[in-house]
Amino acid sequence: MLKTIKIEEAVGSKLAHDITEIRPGEFKGPAFRRGHTVCEADLCHLQRLGKNHLYVIDLADDEIHENEAAVIMATALAGDGVVWKDGPREGKINLLADRDGLLAVNTAALAAFNMVEEVMCATLHNHTLVEKGDLLAGTRAIPLVMKRAPIERAAAIARQNGSVLSVHPLRSARVGLVITGNEVYHGLIQDRFAPILTEKITALGSEVAALNFAPDDPDLINQAIRSQLDQECDLLLLTGGMSVDPDDVTRHGIRLAGATEVNYGAAVLPGSMFLVAYLGEVPLLGVPACGLYHRITVLDLVLPRILAGEKIGKAELAFLGLGGLCKDCSECTYPKCHFGK
Numbered sequence: 001m002l003k004t005i006k007i008e009e010a011v012g013s014k015l016a017h018d019i020t021e022i023r024p025g026e027f028k029g030p031a032f033r034r035g036h037t038v039c040e041a042d043l044c045h046l047q048r049l050g051k052n053h054l055y056v057i058d059l060a061d062d063e064i065h066e067n068e069a070a071v072i073m074a075t076a077l078a079g080d081g082v083v084w085k086d087g088p089r090e091g092k093i094n095l096l097a098d099r100d101g102l103l104a105v106n107t108a109a110l111a112a113f114n115m116v117e118e119v120m121c122a123t124l125h126n127h128t129l130v131e132k133g134d135l136l137a138g139t140r141a142i143p144l145v146m147k148r149a150p151i152e153r154a155a156a157i158a159r160q161n162g163s164v165l166s167v168h169p170l171r172s173a174r175v176g177l178v179i180t181g182n183e184v185y186h187g188l189i190q191d192r193f194a195p196i197l198t199e200k201i202t203a204l205g206s207e208v209a210a211l212n213f214a215p216d217d218p219d220l221i222n223q224a225i226r227s228q229l230d231q232e233c234d235l236l237l238l239t240g241g242m243s244v245d246p247d248d249v250t251r252h253g254i255r256l257a258g259a260t261e262v263n264y265g266a267a268v269l270p271g272s273m274f275l276v277a278y279l280g281e282v283p284l285l286g287v288p289a290c291g292l293y294h295r296i297t298v299l300d301l302v303l304p305r306i307l308a309g310e311k312i313g314k315a316e317l318a319f320l321g322l323g324g325l326c327k328d329c330s331e332c333t334y335p336k337c338h339f340g341k
Contacts, residue, residue, distance in 0.1 A: 005054055007043060014037050019046070031049060066141040066144050076164075081098050102308040103167055109160065128335070170304060170308055176208075179194055197291070200299070221241075234282055238284065259284055270298070271291075276312045283306050323340055
């Protein structure tokens with residue numbers, strides 16, 4: 001429990017919590033730390049901060065201080081690839097990325113955690129690409145002193161499904177590119193897809209290990225796919241031929257190659273005619289023509305998740321609809337915008 005004492009009687013007592021000082025535009029932080037022993041010289045400073053009374057803590061067996069509560073919660077929230085290093089400040093702990101990768105947030109567990117009275121955790125968006133040391137989340141107990149039971153319940157929720165927060169490293173894939181279309185295959189127009197896709201792939205730490213061009217012929221597309229599998233490519237990207245025109249036969253070629261779990265269509269603009277299929281464990285991504293004209297498309301949302309080891313199916317493509325509308329801004333600021341969030 002908390003006991004209140006007058007400021008003039010506080011000399012010699014230890015502060016029960018950090019006391020924050022705010023100087024607008026200059027500083028916000030603790031002027032005095034928890035455990036500081038108040039001396040005569042502190043009294044004027046404390047009064048300038050509006051402190052005419054101080055608290056003394058006498059915890060009951062079923063009570064917990066905000067800093068101890070924050071440690072319990074942060075430990076439960078942090079999964080693989082997530083750490084917290086500094087001790088709690090004013091009852092709050094920041095959680096950081098311990099490696100480069102893709103942030104995974106168990107959104108249902110996070111919501112259940114935040115439903116517990118007097119606790120909170122705020123995070124970055126799920127599926128955010130992060131670097132080691134990046135701030136991922138902050139958690140704190142809201143009151144200075146609270147009952148221990150809610151903290152233990154919140155921690156149990158956080159641990160229930162492994163963790164609320166984790167960072168999945170991106171694997172380095174051997175990527176095969178199959179560029180389809182009669183115009184490119186016969187040299188009538190210059191290919192622009194391969195350079196665009198190569199830049200995206202290498203930026204994520206993978207390599208283009210094979211590049212094939214194929215006309216609008218399902219059998220030849222199938223042969224190109226099989227050739228790249230023989231070259232030990234473990235991720236294939238196929239471009240063009242994804243719309244509904246009669247000569248758009250890339251999907252047919254993918255099926256001829258033996259692909260299963262073919263999911264055509266994503267709730268994203270640009271990129272609604274995107275395709276995800278699997279040949280055994282090898283993902284095949286069908287990239288529609290919008291990838292030539294838009295800097296960011298559905299591919300930029302899905303590719304990091306594939307490289308992080310996630311299996312993308314119909315449900316995952318459907319859930320992209322929330323936040324999946326690109327505003328096609330004149331100056332693109334992705335990923336610092338709503339797209340994919």
